[in-house]
Amino acid sequence: MPSTQYWQSLEGQALLNKIVRKRIPEWTSGLKHAQAEVVGKVLDGEKILWVSATGEGKSAAFQIPVIIHEEIGRNAELCPGFKAKEKPVGIVVTPTKGLAANIVTELSKLSVSAFAYTHNNVTQFHKDDIDIVQAISECRYRIVCVDPEHLKTEEWRRIASSSIFRSNILFACSEEAHLIDEWGNPDFRPDFRYIGTYFSSRLPSNISIFALSATVEPGESTSIICQHLSFRAANFHLIRGSNERPNTQFIVENLTHGIGGEIFPQLLPYLASGRKTIIHCQTLETVYRVYIYLISLIDDINYESLHLIRVYHSLCSDKYNTQTLNMLENNPNCQVVIATVAFANGINVRTLLDSISLGTSSSFNLTWQEKGRVGRDPSSLARGVLLVSPATLKKAEKYIEVFL
Known part of the structure; x- marks a missing residue:
């Protein structure tokens, strides 16, 4: 049986890159060092705040874990003793419907099914008489993008209570995490401040919770974001790279x-x-x-x-x-x-x-x-x-x- 930090070990990192090269052959060099480090922690169920430059590939943190579980689910001999999720799923909280749609498009290029839970998409599903809550609860999508406002609705309470969903969820991600501080005020979009509350109160305690941004400043801003995500010094990893853009x-x-x-x-x-x-x-x-x-x-x-x-x-x-x-x-x-x-x-x-x-x-x-x-x-x-x-x-x- 692999250890609880298997994916951060040398063996785990080697297998991680082996699967990535197989499933995404255009990534000829596999994952970058920081990507592999963060994805390993996500697969091991840990909490992470990852700050690094735009264009550095932070999206791999939510793209790759579901691919790894899918691949091992099909080929169990790759990692004996590792129990892959039958229907791996992750939540990505996004600030705008445009970003959600862009993430879905990028995931489709990797053959990862995804759904943007936006007002327009949900309305269209209702018109087509499709129960999108049931579809998400049954893990028909590998990634679901949702805005903070929808998380507090009855529909998302039902999703989080689904036994199928709870047994398959790998992670919950807050994308563009700097907005928890910048937008999460009473006069604009206060629900940004409650993303962490939803994660910790509604979702299983053993999943990975992580946040991504290129522009979280050290000091007060970092502290505010960590506070609202319930990240404490001893229970999460702060991975901060340069956000310099030399090109x-x-x-x-x-x-x-x-x-x-x-x-x-x-x-x-x-x-x-x-x-x-x-x-x-x-x-x-x-x-x-x-x-x-x-x-x-x-x-x-x-x-x-x-x-x-x-x-x-x-x-x-x-x-x-x-x-x-x-x-x-x-x-x-x-x-x-x-x-x-x-x-x-x-x-x-x-x-x-x-x-x-x-x-x-x-x-x-x-x-x-x-x-x-x-x-x-x-x-x-x-x-x-x-x-x-x-x-x-x-x-x-x-x-x-x-x-x-």
Whole structure:
């Protein structure tokens, strides 16, 4: 019988990489060191807060464990004595429906079935007379993405009480964990503060609970997140890597035209390069003013030219936003997406090369997340551009002077 820390042993790590290379042959080198370390801890049922750069492959923490259980379930001789789950399942708590949909898409590329438990998807299942609660309770999906607000509903109490679900669940993950602190306030989305309560009170005590982020600062922010996830010094692992992006050039410029205006000529030199670009705006109104400005510069408006520029925000349909991500990946005519904060956290589009922020976001962490949408292919050269008011730049310079 393997020990309780088998997957962290040399033998366990070797088997882990052997299975990964078999099931995901395009990962020719297997898992990165940090990925293997974290996945081993997840498989051993431990608690983890993993902080590392965007694009470092943190998603492996929830992608790989179900694949390992599936493979050993089919080939028990790979690990004699290890009892693989018959229907392995994991929960991933996501802040936005866009991220949930993106995770489902990425998992499908690995032949892992997943479901995004969003309002639109649940409503559609009801219309089709499909009992999605029963489907999840019976572990028909390997990964279920759900937002914090749905966790407190009666449906999710029923799911967590299902004997089939409880006997097969491997882990519960809080994706983009920095938002537990940033968004989890009474005036915005207080249920972020209760993710850990749901995990500890509703789910089996022997599963792995872990949280992922690229932007959890040491100190108070880390302490708040750990407190809300019930992570104590002796019972969890803090794995903190660098979130440096060596393949991304950072550029800060003074805005030459106000964000409240109707023209944005500073964007044009960047867009003239033809590189795939995400433009981050702080309000929905700004998104559409930028969109109208850029569309007005196209000489011949036709069906194909409308593919050149897209918008992305939470009021767009799930179908439209998913189509936008697919076009960024696969349509060479789609160059520019203008987005709200809905595109800032976790979205993975490897073709994006330039991130331009019009104005400053609500926190530096969010700005860093915005820049993390580009250069996700480490062999690419990306640009992260901040266009800020002269007053904001002056304020930042004065702040830095204090420490010089």
